Amino acid sequence: MQYFKNIPQALPPMIRAENINKSFGKLQVLRNVSVSLPQGRVVAVIGPNGSGKTTFIKTLLGMVVPDNGTIYVAGQSIANRHDYRGQIGYMPQIGRYPTHLKIKQLFDMMRDLRKENAPKALDEDLVVAFGLRDMFEKPLGTLSGGTKQKVSAALAFLFNPPILVLDEPTAGLDPLSSELLKEKIQREHDNGKLILITSHVMSDLDELATDVLYLQDGSVQFYSSVANLKLDTGEQKLGRAIAQIMSKTEASSKLSEAIKI
C-alpha cells in the first residue's frame, strides 16, 4: 500500500468500495478490495488476465453481487438498488444487440429506459463524430464489429452520466475512430467526470489515465496517480513504470505476459 498516495481526496468519492470479497465456487476472484475513486479522475484498471478486473467492474454495475462488503456510489450503498445505474454510462467489451433491431430503435429504447434520470439535452457528440445518424435505419445484426463498438460508445456517453465505465473501449476501432473516442474521453475528463477504463493497450492508457488501479489475484496491489508512479520509478512510459513496480513486488513473471510493452 505504499503507493496509495497523491490522489486528491478533497472531493467526496463517487465510488467507494469497502472490503469486497467474491468467490465463484472455490475460486476467490476478489479479495478484500477497498478503494475510493474521486470525481474528476480517469482511472485505468490494470491487471493480468484473470486478476478480477472484469468482476470488479461488474460488481460496480450490480451484475455481480459481492459475497460481502459494500459499494457506495455517490454516497449511497448500491445493495438491492438499481436506480443508481442512471448515473453510470457503461460501454461493454463486446456489444451484441438484437439482430433485427435498428440503431434508431436501440437509441429510442435506451432513451425510454433512462428518461427519469437523463438530462433533457442528450450528448450526441459521438453519434455525430462516428456518423451513426446516417446508419440509423440499419439493423444492428448487419453492422461490423467496429460499428457495433461505436454504437456502444455513443450509448455510454449519450446521457451525460457523471460516471463512465469503459471496458476495452478502443479494441476493434479503426485508428481515426479510436482517436475520436479518446478525444471525447479527454473532454469528459475536463468536465470533471469519473472515468474507469480497462485496457491492455498501455499507450492509450498513458494518454488518458490520471490514476492506475492495479489488481492482481483479486486484490488491489496499488492505487496511485500516473504522475507519481512515473516519478517514483523514473520511467517515462506507463507500461514500463508498472512493470518496474510489479517486479519489485515479486510478480514480474505474471505481469510480463499480461502487458506486452
Added chain:
Amino acid sequence: MNKVTKYVLYDIVRNRFVMGYTLLLAAVSFSFFSFDPDPNKGLLSLLNIILMVVPLVSIIFSTIHFYNSYEFIELLSAQPLSRKSIFLSEYIGVAASLSLAFLVGVGIPTVLFEGTERGISLIISGLLLTLSFVSLAFLASVITRDKAKGMGLALVIWFYFALVYDGLVLGILFSFSDYPLEKVMLFLTALNPTDLARIMVLMKMDISALMGFTGAVFQDFFSTNYGLIIALSVLMVWVVWPVALATRIFNKKDL
C-alpha cells in the same frame, strides 16, 4: 417493463425462424382441415402435431434466444432497471411473439374451418402450452451459463414431457392394473402440461369412449365446467411456476 418488451417483440417477429414456424403451422393446419371432409378428424390430426411441435419449438427457440441475448441482457442490467423487470420483459417478449405465431398459424385456420367450442379449446390449450414451454425454457436457461448445457436441459425437458412421461404412466398402469387407477391417472395427468392440453381438447370431442373406463372418469371430470376450470388453472400453474422460479434465480445470478 413494456419499454423493453416492445423492442424484444419487434426483433423476434422479424426473425426468419419464427416466420418459418408460423408458415409451417399454417400449412399443416390448412392441409389437415382441407384434406379431410370431417373437421373433427382434421382437428384430431392437428392436435397430435401440435402436441409434439409446439412444445419443441417453444422450448428450443426460447432457450437459443435467451443465450443469444446474453450480452444484451448484460447491457440492460447496467441500466437503471431491476433484474426482475429485465427478465420478465424478455419472457413476455418471447412468449408474446411465439403466441402470435401460433395464433396466426393455427388460430386463423381453426376458426375458419372449425370455429366451434372444440376448435377454441384447441387454440386455448395450444396457447397455454406455448406459454408453459417458454417458461420452462427460461428456467433451463438460468440454471446454467453454458449454452450447450442449457440446450441439452431444454431438450431433456421436452423429451420427458412429450415421450418419456407417457411411457412411465403406461408402465404404472400395467404394473398396477389390478387396482382402480382412474383417480391416480387424473392426478398424473396434472403433472404434465402436454397431457393436460391433450385431455382438454379430447374431452370436447366424442371419442372418450375409445379410452375405456378411464376415459369415462375423465369425461365425467373434465366435461363439467368445474373440471375444465381446474384443468385450465393447473395449466396456468405450469405457465407461472417455472418462470417465477427462474426470476428468483436470475435475481441473484452473477451475469
